[in-house]
Amino acid sequence: MINQLVQKIQKTNAPIVVGLDPMLKYIPEQIQAKAYGEFGETLEGAAEAIWQFNKGIVDATYDLIPAVKPQIAMYEQFGIPGLMAFKKTVDYCKSKDLVVIGDIKRGDIGSTSSAYAVGHLGKVQVGSRSYYGFDEDFATVNPYLGSDGVNPFIDVCKEEKKGIFVLVKTSNPSSGEFQDRHVCLEDGTERPLYEIVGEQVAKWGSTCMGDSYSYVGAVVGATYPEMGKVLRKLMPKAYILVPGYGAQGGKGADLVHFFNEDGLGAIVNSSRGIIAAYQNENYASFGAENYGDASRKAVEDMIADIAQALGK
């Protein structure tokens, strides 16, 4: 799947991923009203609004982009109906030939991580049959539990030719609280924890290589470009999923360091900046009814911004 992701990025010339993180406040009134008209102001109504909203974004942008990244929390908050909308979104994006990165940030002890891996990337056995549960192409994984928690995902990735992105340095303001702590090494030197995790990602990744990049990638926030520069070198074969561009403050110029010299190696996420573009003054002229067109223009602008930053 990492080969397919790289090919799609090359074909679209767009190292970007659209974050499908639909908060209700991003969804145009008319879509909410229609969904509530049909299902009431219920979890089912919210789920329908989310699904219709997503469909509009995907229909308006799918030919420009290689991938989407639905954030499962935004669906899970609406309980079972919300998760049904998540599944519907994953399936629809795959039918549009998009790579789907499930932003699930799971991670647990061995057998439990296995269950997550099977449920999101692989097939679960029921008697003599097997089924895909959510069937994303990639998943994000939390490394706090160490190799026991990550290896079960890698095992499923090998089997299914799928991939993961392991959290290394996250984009949020307090990510440094633990991730930036300096670790004392045996040789008397010290290094931040995120570098230790990054090195481990490179090790994990070396066991399952695609053509030029590994099935094991990393998450490094656009908001920390200097750290991105170091991590890029520590994990030369890891694709870096870069959140934090746009609404969180990361700029095109900050992104250069996340890419390798081949112009590959990073895929930049924007969520609110794309899906709620019509609420941004730059795109307000589209109006809420044309929110999909506003998102398309925001995607085009993001592609141009990154291309310029990369000197393309």
Added chain:
Amino acid sequence: MINQLVQKIQKTNAPIVVGLDPMLKYIPEQIQAKAYGEFGETLEGAAEAIWQFNKGIVDATYDLIPAVKPQIAMYEQFGIPGLMAFKKTVDYCKSKDLVVIGDIKRGDIGSTSSAYAVGHLGKVQVGSRSYYGFDEDFATVNPYLGSDGVNPFIDVCKEEKKGIFVLVKTSNPSSGEFQDRHVCLEDGTERPLYEIVGEQVAKWGSTCMGDSYSYVGAVVGATYPEMGKVLRKLMPKAYILVPGYGAQGGKGADLVHFFNEDGLGAIVNSSRGIIAAYQNENYASFGAENYGDASRKAVEDMIADIAQALGK
């Protein structure tokens, strides 16, 4: 909710929690056959088998125990039908007056952690109405993203009088890979990362105290009793959720250090050791058809083992 948990532990005299982590291989043939007969060898069939199995365990043990801990991964692997069985299990356990600890190990950046917190512990707003999504009493939370990722859970806990257990030192063999790394401090000393996280748990917890313990607890594995001893002192007001007893190797005698002098402060989880007791040679005489009775006996033995270790 922490007050209720403490009261229930005192009333049952059982500082234990039964981990409802139903792998299909633990479920007696006759339950699987019945479920597959009704729904086929499908995700729905697996979900039905899980639910019936859980119901049998709960019915056989609920009067002896204060709490259950369903591990959501074991349900999530069966997709939407699996998560419906999770929800059904949560609701049923609450109807039996059990405290439900959702073992979900979520954690993300601010707005996303908010969505998880709302979905699992709080209410989500849909238009003019609000709904509980999964409605557990407690949730486990991953600290890797720092305060941004944990505070949204604490906010919901304050509002809903619910609680969290933050991963500090997990029970798995490779937990030390990152958690045991020594962090260099400004004063020239060094301390393991789990202690740094533990101190932060104490800080987070000081902002939302119940009568004697905080709404913010910690997860520390029974498999690391010496570390538990240190962490007990660093987080005197945090309830410690202790996994790793039984099947993972933790013994009654190891547990003493996790408790405070008041005989409280820890709740010990056993999953496989209880729910699959009938597969263990000690309880094999019950037979698969009486798996609930085997679980009940295993609970009684676990309570006695811990009471003996605590010198009660």
